[in-house]
Amino acid sequence: MSAWGVVKTVFFTGLTLAFFFVIWIYNPFAHKETYELPEDVTKIIEDPKAALEGRNLFKQNCASCHSVRYDGMYLLSVETKPEWEKILKTMGRPIIEKKEGKVQVKGYYLPRDVYEAVALQDLENLKASFGKVPPDLSTIYLARGPGYLYQFILDPQKVLPGTSMPKLFFPEYDKEAPQKVAKIVAYLRSVSEPPPSEKAKRTVMGVVTVGYFVIMGVILWFYRKRLLEKMGLH
Amino acid sequence: MLRKIVDWVDERAKVRELYKAQMVEYKVPKNLTFPYVFGVLALITFALQIVSGIVLIMYYKPVIAHAFDSANYTIMKEIDFGWLFRHIHAAGANFFLAIVYLHMFTGIYYNAYKKPRELVWIVGWVIYFVLLVTALTGYLLPWGQLSYWGTVVTTEIPASLADAPILKGFFGAIGETISVWMKGGYKLEDLALGRFFGLHVIFLPLVLLGLVGIHLFLVRAAGISNPEGYEIDKKSEPDKVVPFHPYVTLKEGAYAMWYLAIFFFFVFFYMSHFLPADNFEPADPLKTPPHIAPEWYLLGFYEVFRSIPSKFWGFVAFNLILLLLLLLPFLDFSPIKSARRRPLFFVMFIVFLISSMALTILGTMAPTPTNAKLGMFFTALVFLFFLSLPVISFLEWGWYKARGGQT
Numbered sequence: 208m209s210a211w212g213v214v215k216t217v218f219f220t221g222l223t224l225a226f227f228f229v230i231w232i233y234n235p236f237a238h239k240e241t242y243e244l245p246e247d248v249t250k251i252i253e254d255p256k257a258a259l260e261g262r263n264l265f266k267q268n269c270a271s272c273h274s275v276r277y278d279g280m281y282l283l284s285v286e287t288k289p290e291w292e293k294i295l296k297t298m299g300r301p302i303i304e305k306k307e308g309k310v311q312v313k314g315y316y317l318p319r320d321v322y323e324a325v326a327l328q329d330l331e332n333l334k335a336s337f338g339k340v341p342p343d344l345s346t347i348y349l350a351r352g353p354g355y356l357y358q359f360i361l362d363p364q365k366v367l368p369g370t371s372m373p374k375l376f377f378p379e380y381d382k383e384a385p386q387k388v389a390k391i392v393a394y395l396r397s398v399s400e401p402p403p404s405e406k407a408k409r410t411v412m413g414v415v416t417v418g419y420f421v422i423m424g425v426i427l428w429f430y431r432k433r434l435l436e437k438m439g440l441h
Numbered sequence: 442m443l444r445k446i447v448d449w450v451d452e453r454a455k456v457r458e459l460y461k462a463q464m465v466e467y468k469v470p471k472n473l474t475f476p477y478v479f480g481v482l483a484l485i486t487f488a489l490q491i492v493s494g495i496v497l498i499m500y501y502k503p504v505i506a507h508a509f510d511s512a513n514y515t516i517m518k519e520i521d522f523g524w525l526f527r528h529i530h531a532a533g534a535n536f537f538l539a540i541v542y543l544h545m546f547t548g549i550y551y552n553a554y555k556k557p558r559e560l561v562w563i564v565g566w567v568i569y570f571v572l573l574v575t576a577l578t579g580y581l582l583p584w585g586q587l588s589y590w591g592t593v594v595t596t597e598i599p600a601s602l603a604d605a606p607i608l609k610g611f612f613g614a615i616g617e618t619i620s621v622w623m624k625g626g627y628k629l630e631d632l633a634l635g636r637f638f639g640l641h642v643i644f645l646p647l648v649l650l651g652l653v654g655i656h657l658f659l660v661r662a663a664g665i666s667n668p669e670g671y672e673i674d675k676k677s678e679p680d681k682v683v684p685f686h687p688y689v690t691l692k693e694g695a696y697a698m699w700y701l702a703i704f705f706f707f708v709f710f711y712m713s714h715f716l717p718a719d720n721f722e723p724a725d726p727l728k729t730p731p732h733i734a735p736e737w738y739l740l741g742f743y744e745v746f747r748s749i750p751s752k753f754w755g756f757v758a759f760n761l762i763l764l765l766l767l768l769l770p771f772l773d774f775s776p777i778k779s780a781r782r783r784p785l786f787f788v789m790f791i792v793f794l795i796s797s798m799a800l801t802i803l804g805t806m807a808p809t810p811t812n813a814k815l816g817m818f819f820t821a822l823v824f825l826f827f828l829s830l831p832v833i834s835f836l837e838w839g840w841y842k843a844r845g846g847q848t
């Protein structure tokens with residue numbers, strides 16, 4: 208290739224790569240909120256055991272207002288209805304959990320319209336008190352990220368001024384409060400993120416797939432080179 | 442035994458003959474550069490979209506009450522490997538458009554739209570347009586906040602025709618008709634979702650399949666262009682051409698493998714752009730999110746639209762750009778082909794490329810007055826590119842004649 212050819216190739220390749228880097232990976236021009244997340248809190252959020260404790264904390268503190276339908280967690284007032292168990296078993300689908308090779312039913316997933324019909328009055332009561340129905344939190348971790356959730360649950364007004372979500376944890380009186388909030392975030396994370404064993408499997412799958420294509424490309428390249436030499440075509 | 446069966450079939454189907462004629466005896470220019478691979482990569486991505494789409498359609502439910510949950514619960518959590526197919530489909534849509542853009546810029550650079558390839562370009566343009574509609578309709582299906590509000594904004598863009606300086610009533614009626622027709626009503630509801638679903642999963646893919654078939658046929662009929670920009674006479678210049686197989690197939694096969702490696706790297710390890718966080722919040726018609734913008738592949742047009750102060754002229758401008766792209770073979774009537782041999786065209790190509798990228802990036806930024814001015818500036822440069830083509834062609838005809846018809 209001539210020097211001019213090299214210049215053009217470098218220019219067009221560089222420009223294209225830079226463009227897709229900005230558009231797909233990191234855009235320094237777009238404004239993005241960041242939320243502070245202390246080191247030890249991050250550790251708790253990523254700990255599967257904390258997620259289990261977080262589930263109980265969620266039930267105690269949040270399930271009066273929020274459901275987590277993807278985890279079979281519903282409003283407490285709905286769960287006390289006499290027909291509830293039957294509705295779950297007839298209209299719901301079991302949420303299967305694999306634990307140490309054993310398959311367990313963790314709860315039931317109820318389609319949204321069925322759930323909202325059963326919980327109609329409860330949801331309307333909440334709406335009357337808070338101005339809006341507190342959202343289901345099944346995917347909130349993916350939508351907001353750990354930093355936002357941690358800061359928001361610790362002090363809703365600070366993050367979302369004017370919100371009707373009450374402040375439930377008071378580090379002034381309860382030394383454990385930040386840890387408790389972190390555990391609740393760990394729980395919300397566990398609902399959205401695959402468990403560590405599954406994550407490890409996906410990583411292996413990814414590495415094998417990518418590696419396979421890289422190597423196949425190299426093999427094809429060299430096979431072609433040899434073939435063309437034989438044919439006198441290179 | 443196997444050999445016998447194959448022989449038996451071949452005696453009747455004559456596949457080997459076809460293979461020989463179409464793959465080995467089919468000759469292509471030897472000097473094809475790397476960007477010529479983008480057509481094949483587009484084809485591969487199309488196949489990936491169809492396969493992953495077929496898997497997704499088995500579990501997706503096109504009603505508002507279930508759409509979000511079917512994507513985010515059933516497919517992502519309930520079905521084994523559902524996540525993989527959703528990742529492939531979402532990343533694939535972005536890669537598809539990226540590759541098609543690269544393919545189009547390659548075609549522009551080497552002037553592959555010129556005689557005898559005008560039809561290749563025109564059909565390609567229709568593919569591009571249908572592809573944009575396919576992406577737009579698919580984007581609504583998960584029924585997240587971005588899906589919903591992105592579609593609201595897009596379906597309201599034709600309504601800006603009501604801003605016309607004259608015949609307001611007439612233009613307004615057209616705009617509203619288009620807008621209502623897109624949504625199936627005045628609001629985005631189940632009817633719109635069903636309509637978008639039907640278009641996305643069956644009608645548009647079938648149209649694309651047909652168009653891609655025609656596109657490939659036309660590429661074959663006209664022969665592939667070459668970077669030097671003259672038509673190779675395959676008979677008198679046998680050393681300039683090579684058999685399609687194995688020379689090109691193996692080279693592009695290797696590139697395709699590396700492309701898939703990059704693609705699957707994103708699928709497994711970097712999906713945060715292709716499945717954006719905001720779309721994991723279910724659609725809420727009462728809650729307008731703070732920033733609404735279309736997907737990146739429309740941002741260039743969107744920036745043209747929003748940086749022009751009048752909505753009507755903004756609408757006209759971005760549609761005009763689409764139209765000018767279609768008319769490229771006729772705007773650029775110079776007898777000389779390929780940017781390699783056309784310094785003026787080379788400069789204008791770079792102006793066009795950089796302006797398109799700048800408009801797209803401006804589209805991701807906040808709509809400040811400075812950004813609007815920059816947007817107008819780059820819009821003007823895009824138009825300058827198109828308008829310069831007839832002028833450059835005119836000059837080049839002069840040189841061509843002066844050289845006695847030699848290119």
Ligand code: HEM
Pocket residue numbers: 476477478479480481483484485487541544545548553554558561562564565566567568569570649653656657660664665666667
């Ligand atoms: C579904 C999307 C598309 C597919 C699968 C596709 C596929 C192909 C393939 C395989 C080729 C063979 C030559 C090459 O590798 O460059 C080709 C050529 C071409 N395509 Fe496309 N294409 C698509 C979209 C488009 C679009 C959107 C345009 C432009 C508006 C376009 C314009 C062209 C042109 C001008 C050529 C001729 C290139 C040459 O002969 O040098 N294509 N396409």
